[in-house]
Every structure is written in C-alpha cells, then in structure tokens.
Amino acid sequence: MPTLAQRAPDSGPVARYDMRAGTTSGFGMGGGMGGMMSMMMGGGGKSQAQHELWLRLGSSTAAANGKPKADHFMPDGAKLGKSVALVTPREERGPVDEIPRFDERQEPSGRMLIFWGCGEHAPKGQPVIIDFSKLAKGQVPPGVWTSSVPADWGPNLENSKTFGRWPAEDGKTVKGDSSLLGAHRVAGNYSPEMSFTLTKDFMKALSVKTASQPSGASLLSWGAVPDSTGYFASLFGSKQGPGGKTGDIVMWSSSSNRQFGGGLSDWLSPGQVSPLVKDKTVMSPQTTNCLVPAEVIAAASDFRMGTLTAFGPEENFSYPPRPADAKARWDLQWTARIRHRSTTSWMEAQGMNMGMMGASAADDDEAPANTASQGKKECKPKKSGGLFGGLAGAVLGGGGGGNGC
Numbered sequence: 001m002p003t004l005a006q007r008a009p010d011s012g013p014v015a016r017y018d019m020r021a022g023t024t025s026g027f028g029m030g031g032g033m034g035g036m037m038s039m040m041m042g043g044g045g046k047s048q049a050q051h052e053l054w055l056r057l058g059s060s061t062a063a064a065n066g067k068p069k070a071d072h073f074m075p076d077g078a079k080l081g082k083s084v085a086l087v088t089p090r091e092e093r094g095p096v097d098e099i100p101r102f103d104e105r106q107e108p109s110g111r112m113l114i115f116w117g118c119g120e121h122a123p124k125g126q127p128v129i130i131d132f133s134k135l136a137k138g139q140v141p142p143g144v145w146t147s148s149v150p151a152d153w154g155p156n157l158e159n160s161k162t163f164g165r166w167p168a169e170d171g172k173t174v175k176g177d178s179s180l181l182g183a184h185r186v187a188g189n190y191s192p193e194m195s196f197t198l199t200k201d202f203m204k205a206l207s208v209k210t211a212s213q214p215s216g217a218s219l220l221s222w223g224a225v226p227d228s229t230g231y232f233a234s235l236f237g238s239k240q241g242p243g244g245k246t247g248d249i250v251m252w253s254s255s256s257n258r259q260f261g262g263g264l265s266d267w268l269s270p271g272q273v274s275p276l277v278k279d280k281t282v283m284s285p286q287t288t289n290c291l292v293p294a295e296v297i298a299a300a301s302d303f304r305m306g307t308l309t310a311f312g313p314e315e316n317f318s319y320p321p322r323p324a325d326a327k328a329r330w331d332l333q334w335t336a337r338i339r340h341r342s343t344t345s346w347m348e349a350q351g352m353n354m355g356m357m358g359a360s361a362a363d364d365d366e367a368p369a370n371t372a373s374q375g376k377k378e379c380k381p382k383k384s385g386g387l388f389g390g391l392a393g394a395v396l397g398g399g400g401g402g403n404g405c
Contacts, residue, residue, distance in 0.1 A: 007322055007326075007330070009330045009331065009332035010329045010330050010331055011331045011332065012331055012332030012333060012334075013318070013332040013333060013334050013335045014059060014060055014061060014191065014192055014332075014333050014334060015057065015058065015059040015060070015061075015190075015191035015192055015194070015333070015334040015335075016057075016058050016059075016154065016155050016160075016334070016335050016336075017055075017056070017057050017058075017155070017186055017191075017194055017334065017335070017336040017337070018054075018055070018056040018057075018058075018153070018154030018155055018336075018337060018338075018339075019053070019054070019055055019056075019336070019337065019338035019339070020052075020053070020054040020055075020267050020338075020339055020341075021051070021052070021053055021180060021202055021203075021338060021339070021340050021341075022051065022052040022053075022202075022203075022267075022340070022341050022342065022343065023049055023050070023051055023052075023202050023203045023204065023205050023206075023341075023342040023343070024049070024050050024051075024052055024205075024342075024343050024344070025048070025049045025050070025205040025206060025207075025342075025343075025344045025345075026206075026208070026307075026343075026344040026345030026346055048176065049176060049205035050176050051174050051175065051176055051178055051202050052174065053166075053167075053174040053178075053180075054165070054166070054167070055072055055084070055086060055165060055166040055167075056086075056153070056154050056155045056156070056163070056164075056165045057070055057086050057155060057163065057164045057165070057186065057188070057191060058154070058155025058156065058159060058160030058162070058163050059160055059161060059162045059163075059188075059190045059191040060160070060161050061161060061162065061190055061191070062161055062162055062190060063162055063188075063189050063190040064189040064190065065189060067189075068088040068162050068163075068164055068188070068189065068190050069085075069188055069189050069190075070085070070086040070164045070186065070187065070188025070189070070190065070191065071083040071084065071085050071086065071186070071187060071188065072084050072086060072166065072184065072185075072186050073184065073185040073186070073187070074180075074182075074184055075179070075180075075181065075182030075183060075184070076182075077178065077179035077180070077181060077182060078174070078178050078179065078180060079174075079175045079177070079178045080172050080174065080178070081172065084166045084167075084168075084170065084172055085164075085166065085168060085170055086164030086165055086166050086168070086186075086188065087164055087165060087166065087168035087169070087170075088162065088163055088164050088165075089157065089163075089165065091157070092156060092157050092165075110132050110241055110247050110248055110249065111129050111130060111131055111132060111248050111249070112129070112130040112132065112248070112249045112250075112251060113127035113128075113129055113130075113248050113249070113250045113251070113299050114126075114127050114128040114129075114130070114250075114251045114252075114258070114260075115127045115250065115251070115252040115293060115295065115296045115299075116252060116253050116254075116255050116256070116257070116258045116259070116260075117254070117255065117256045117293070118254050118256070118283075118290035118291050118292070118293075119217075119291055119293055120213070120215050120217050120291055120293065120294065121215070121217070121293050121294055121295060122293040122294075122295040122296065126295070127250075127295070127299070128258075132249075148259070148262075148281075149259060149262045149263040149264050149268070149272070149276065149281065150262055150263055151262050151263045151265070151266045152263060152266070153266070154337075161190075162190040162191075164188070178202070179201050179202070180198050180200075180201050180202065180338075181198055181199065181200075181201050182197065182198065183195070183196075183197050184196055184197070184198060186336070191334065192319075192333040192334050194317075194319070194334050194336055196315075196317040196336055198315060198338060199315065200227070200312075200313050200315055200338070200340060202340070203225055203226075203227060203228070203310065203312045203340050203341065203342040204225050204226055204342060205342060205344070206222055206223070206225055206308055206310055206342045206343065206344035207222055207223045207344070208220060208221070208222045208308050208344050208346055209221050209222070210346060210348060212297075213291070213294075215294050216294030216297055216298060217291045217292060217293055217294040217297065218291070218292040218296075218297050218348075219289060219290075219291055219292075220233060220289060220290045220291075220292060220306075220308065221288060221289040222288055222289070222308060222344075223288065224285070224286075224288055225310040225312075225342050227312050227313050227340070228285045228310040228311065228312060228342070229268075229270045229273040229274070229277075229285055229311045229312060229313070230273045230276065230277045230282035230283055230284060230285055230310075230311050231254070231282065231283040231284075231285070231287055231308060231309065231310055231311075232253070232254060232255070232264050232281075232282050232283065232308070232309045232311070233253065233254040233283075233290055233306060233307070233308045233309075234251075234252065234253040234254070234260070234264075234265075234306060234307055235250070235251070235252040235253070235292060235296065235300070235304055235305070235306035236249070236250070236251060236252075236300075236304070236305050236306070237249075237250040237252075237296070237299070237300020237302075237303060237304035237305070238250065238300055238302055238303055239299060239300060239301050239302050240302050247302075248299055248300075250296060250299045250300035250304075252292060252293075252296045254283055254290050255280070255281045255282070256279075256280035256281070257279060257280065257281055259281045264281070264282075264309075267311070267339040267340070267341050268311045268339070268341075269314040269337075269339060270311075270313060270314055271314075273311045282311070302349065302350060303347070303348065303349035303350065304347065304348045304349070305345065305346070305347045305348075306345065306346050306347075307343055307344070307345045308343065308344050308345075308346075309341055309342070309343045310341060310342040310343070311341055312339070312340030312341050312342065313339075313340050314337060314338065314339045314340070315337065315338050316335070316336070316337045317335065317336045317337070318332060318334065318335045318336070319332075319333050319334055320332070320333060
C-alpha cells in the first residue's frame with residue numbers, strides 16, 4: 001500500500017483515519033494517571049502490561065442515509081470479532097491543558113513549583129513558582145504549558161462533517177495479547193472504503209525503576225524499548241502544608257527546556273520526535289536513565305507520581321497513489337495513519353516505593369493481562385495534559401483521573 005507522498009494533492013482527502021495504539025504498565029490500569037488514582041483508592045494488584053487502541057474516522061461528506069455508520073474490520077489476531085463499529089458522539093471535549101481548579105468557597109493556599117531537566121541538582125533559576133491564591137484570581141502566568149508541541153488528536157467533530165470513533169458502548173475491549181498485524185479495512189456510508197496492512201504491532205511494555213541517591217536525587221532507569229524514537233518523563237508531587245492544608249504542588253519533566261503537557265502527553269510521530277530529541281525536549285532512544293533533581297524530591301517529599309513515555313513508530317497510507325506524471329491531477333480519496341507509544345507509571349509516598357511496579361510484566365516476562373485499558377462505556381479521554389491537568393484537580397479536590405473517564 002503506497003504511503004502518503006510529500007506532494008500536496010489537488011483535492012482531498014475525502015476521509016482521514018487515525019489509529020492510536022498503546023502499551024501501558026505501572027499500575028495495571030492503563031492511561032497512567034487513571035491507574036494511579038485507582039491504586040490509591042484501593043484498586044491495587046500486581047501490574048501487568050495492557051494494550052489500548054483508539055480509532056477515529058473523519059469525513060468531509062455526510063452519511064448517505066443521514067445516519068452515520070462505519071466499521072473497522074480487523075485481522076483475527078486483534079481478538080475484537082469481525083469488526084468494531086465507529087460511533088458518532090453528540091459532543092466531545094478536545095485536547096486542553098488545565099491549571100488546577102479551586103472551590104470558590106475556600107481560600108486557596110500553597111504554591112506550584114515547576115522544575116525541569118535531568119540532573120543531580122536543579123540549575124539556577126528553578127523552580128518557577130506559581131502562587132495558588134493568584135491562580136484563583138485569574139492571574140495565570142503565561143508559558144506554563146508547551147506551545148511548541150501541540151496535541152494532535154486527528155479527526156474530530158469540529159474538523160469533520162461526519163465523524164466516528166471507537167471504543168464505544170459495544171462491550172468490546174482490546175486485549176493484552178491482541179495483535180494489530182495484518183490486513184485492515186474500514187467501510188462506512190460517509191467515507192470511501194479503506195484497506196491497508198499494518199506491519200508494526202503494539203510496543204513492548206516499559207519497565208521503570210527508581211533509586212534514591214546520596215545527594216537526595218532519584219535515579220529513574222528503564223529498559224530500552226524496540227522501535228522507540230525517544231523518551232519523556234514527567235512527575236507530579238506534593239508536600240502537605242501546616243495543619244493538613246494543601247502545601248506545595250510540584251511539577252517536573254525531563255525536558256531540558258521547560259516543556260510540559262501538549263503533545264508530550266499524547267502520541268507523537270517520529271517526524272515530530274526527531275527535532276525534539278535534538279533540542280533535548282525528548283530524551284534520545286538510546287537513553288535509559290534520568291536523574292530527578294534532589295530539589296524536586298525534597299519539595300515533593302510526601303508523595304510523587306510519575307509517567308514515562310516511549311514514543312514509537314508511525315505507519316501512513318493513502319489512496320490513490322501519487323501519479324507518476326507530476327503534471328497529472330491527484331484527487332486523494334483517503335489517508336490513514338497509526339501511531340504507537342508505550343507508557344508506564346510509578347508512585348512513591350512516605351515510606352512506600354512503587355517505582356518497581358511498572359516493571360513486573362516486562363522484567364518477569366509474564367504474559368500480558370487479558371484486560372483492556374478502556375472502560376466498556378463510551379468515553380473520550382479528556383486531553384488535560386495527561387499527568388498534570390487531571391491529577392492536579394484530583395489532588396486539590398477537583399476530582400477525576402488523568403483521562404477523564
């Protein structure tokens with residue numbers, strides 16, 4: 001199947017298809033923060049690798065009979081039956097990074113301390129401090145979230161005349177031992193039929209360990225993941241204030257140039273990751289460790305939760321292929337892409353180190369659990385900066401896990 005060429009088509013595509021394939025580990029729940037919060041609420045258990053799959057179809061045409069219908073027919077190895085139905089939602093929340101919300105009846109207290117970069121100690125100029133009392137008054141400092149790495153969820157309700165997505169309320173979930181390899185077909189009444197063959201499967205599970213250093217720093221280390229194009233680590237922590245009140249909240253990322261949220265909490269293509277590795281926003285695919293500065297650990301001495309992401313490969317398809325004659329008209333009917341990533345999570349709190357939990361499935365060579373990272377109810381994750389947005393609200397009483405489901 002030909003890939004999308006660099007030359008711009010004369011028209012189209014009529015339809016765009018987006019697939020996101022992920023491998024998750026760390027707290028046995030998938031999606032990083034959602035699993036962490038479940039663990040904290042008593043949903044413990046040994047961590048095993050799981051798979052997640054998100055499908056999104058957008059078209060510039062209306063459904064033939066007014067009622068959208070589309071299905072993705074998968075190879076037997078996907079273990080999802082003959083096909084999955086792409087459902088058209090009535091509404092959907094798009095990608096957004098959020099600062100914690102506060103109860104207007106209470107006077108907020110405490111601060112947010114922002115650190116970034118790997119190293120024994122935080123360099124001069126860190127942390128950047130945000131006063132929560134000023135946040136409540138709308139005084140949000142600019143540049144908290146990255147603007148150079150935008151999130152891209154592909155087709156959605158706003159950029160498509162007709163739109164469908166999965167998972168949905170069909171009771172189907174991708175399994176821990178599902179495979180995407182093989183022939184795929186997408187057919188519906190509002191888009192051209194698509195056929196393509198995937199040669200890249202779900203990525204290997206990440207294994208992360210944490211180790212305290214004499215300096216007070218914490219060493220994150222992990223096993224290299226095949227096909228990884230780069231790694232990005234992020235951490236959220238806290239220290240309780242006097243009288244049990246909210247104290248300092250700490251944000252840290254492995255970026256050497258203060259990048260948080262945005263596309264770094266999402267799937268990124270190899271083309272996006274490559275320049276981010278060069279400017280040290282993302283760690284190289286050869287990197288297998290990172291020191292969390294001692295100042296971060298001290299500032300978040302009560303509890304810390306983090307995620308590590310391995311960005312992976314991307315496959316692109318289109319039809320019809322670009323004409324051999326450069327002067328010939330090219331009316332593109334459809335494009336399809338699949339992006340991969342692997343994520344793991346860890347937690348450390350007052351005498352408890354769960355930094356090994358993300359390693360169990362990968363280190364012990366156990367078979368992945370036959371559970372999916374999506375719930376059975378239709379749910380589009382709230383793209384709230386992954387680690388930071390949803391969890392910050394939960395820590396401060398705003399509720400919700402990181403994925404909004």
